[in-house]
Amino acid sequence: MQTLKEPMHADVSPARVAALLIAAFLLLLPAPPAAAEEAAPARSIDRIAAGPETLRIRLSGGNDRERFRLVALHAWEPDDAVGTLVHAGPGGEETVEIPRRLGDRDLLFSRFLVEGDRRRPARWATSLEPPAEGTQIRWPAARKGVAVPDSIDDAVELGSAHVTVNVELGSLLLPPGAEDPPAAFIVNRDGQRLRFDPATVRHWDEQIGEMTRRGLHVTVVFLNQLQKVAAAKGVIHPATNVEEALFDLGAFNLTDARGVASYTAVLGFLAERYSRADRRYGHVGGYIVGNEIDSHWTWHNMGEADLAAVARQHERELRLAWLAVREHAPGARVFTSLTHSWSRPNARAPLRNTAGRELLEALTRLSRAGGDFDWDIAHHPYPQNLFDPRFWDDQLAMFGFDTPMITFANLELLPAFLARPEMLCNGEPRRVILSEQGFHTLPGVEGERLQAAALALAAYRIFRIDGIDAFILHRHADAAGEGGLLLGLRHLAPAPGELGPKKLAWDVFRAMETPAFESSAAFALPYAGHERWEEAAPRPGPFPEHAPEWAGFKRREAPLVDLTAAADQARFENDLDHGVKLLSLPDGGMADALYLHPNTPDGPAAAAVFAVDLGDAEAPELAFSPYVAKPGSDGVLFRVRVDGEELLAAPVRFGSMQEQRVDLSAFAGRRVELRLETEPGATSAYDEAYFVSPAVVRGRRSD
Structure with a gap:
């Protein structure tokens, strides 16, 4: 036996001693959990x-x-x-x-x-948990209504059950420096002192109160209108491009404490005030959050943003709106808002538009991940061409879930899509309201009859589709500032405060959801080629994933450069709007087209600028068909320039479409700057200009 003074054996190193000490320590630890744990x-x-x-x-x-x-x-x-x-x-x-x-x-x-x-x-x-006070707001069984009515009396005479009103967040808040309102208009939310504008609140008390007393179910379209807010109020999303927000509408600021407090406090204030059991100020049964979110650059601007960013922002908007509203108003509903574009965005500008279907799918995934809640859909199924009420001719409204658009022609697809298992909310499909859509009135008596026929045929279909809870027509009366659209049930008012003359569509609308409807609206059937109402009914389904109508899509075979596919890398200059759209052609086909709306006549030409490598292609040519889609245009000049040299200048008016071939052989073997330009005539109004199927192709001389 060794004493403590004896030397250690050579194999007992300091590292071994450390290992032995660690092993001894581990023996003192509790036993590991069982495999099941x-x-x-x-x-x-x-x-x-x-x-x-x-x-x-x-x-x-x-x-x-x-x-x-x-x-x-x-x-x-x-x-x-x-x-x-x-x-x-x-x-x-x-x-x-x-x-x-x-x-x-x-x-x-x-x-x-x-x-x-x-x-x-x-x-x-x-x-x-439902509040101790307040009332359960119930959705009416009747479905027809008018958006933002010009006259409550007339809306009631029409038999409307629904109305919408546009409420702007910023207009409800007093600016910094304004005198304090009475205490009832001051809210402290999460450390933020928020002051409501009593004059704006009382305006809505009068409007919503009167509508409720007259039996109208009110849905608020909750907007962030940029001109009516100051940056100091903190409600503008920091990424909003205020200068280029075409219709002055932006996303809500949910990026800081002030923005979230303002957003939730205003919605909570509205929900509490407009759900009282005594109906003192009226009732609001729904809140549409923003407008046409899939076309966010135009209608819900948060700067250029991809699908993931838009979905994250909007899911948060819906979530916080739902919490703020439902705390006070059980049964009040919260809606997202979508255009009629479905599997393809309104224009293929991926940081400015998204496909409605992709946005819905992304919102569904996000809301499930955070705990699902029952937001619904406010859809806008305008006809494919807003200036043509004949929705039954909509070529881009197909009968498969990859349809480019969902319009009145194939509206049954939307509830069917929402009933798919992956789209359900807690086992139930989300519901749909049609909160903004209408039919343009073409000139003359026949134009009025066509508008009325379109309304009648759409109504017949809508009221036979389960899952749609409201059909709210836009507009009650024609209005200036609608880009030339005449969507009303009445003509333009002769003077402020007056109503314009009734159109035939007024009588059709009044007859909707009454026993007299089918007989009074039977004149509509021949317009769509029907003899009986049953022929106008929605299709029962089931619907395929891929629409058979895609067989009519036209694409160029083996282009050297497809300029619609390359548009994401192009530089756009001086245009009012641009993108890639799926276009319905005059000959009945479909094709991708580069959309380039010219600017004002006194400005420079709108341009799409491409860097194109012509490589060793023999006799390359630029091929496209210039097309102006709207009848109100006074013509557009289409130009082509290569490295600054003008190769084509073609004036085009509405309705004509002839393929152009531009010889690029002088530039073969080079990398060039290709400029496609549009210039307006005397005005740029209605100048919806397209380069249809633009591509660099092998020249005919090389075939």
């Missing part, structure tokens, strides 16, 4: 229910020995933010109840996760 899923949040004072959070997974911590993220914080600790407890807890308010912060508008588990999306409250 090791396989247990991580702690996660299943559901959050909100009451007036508390939040109840139901959890699953984990094991009894593992403590966990819950953190809350502000609505404006990114997903990787540290968050705020709101609870720490033992692993066995299945339900956690926490105070809803943390200082001056209302946790209803926060999302939650288990600390340390960032693999799972943060979760939101998806169940709200």
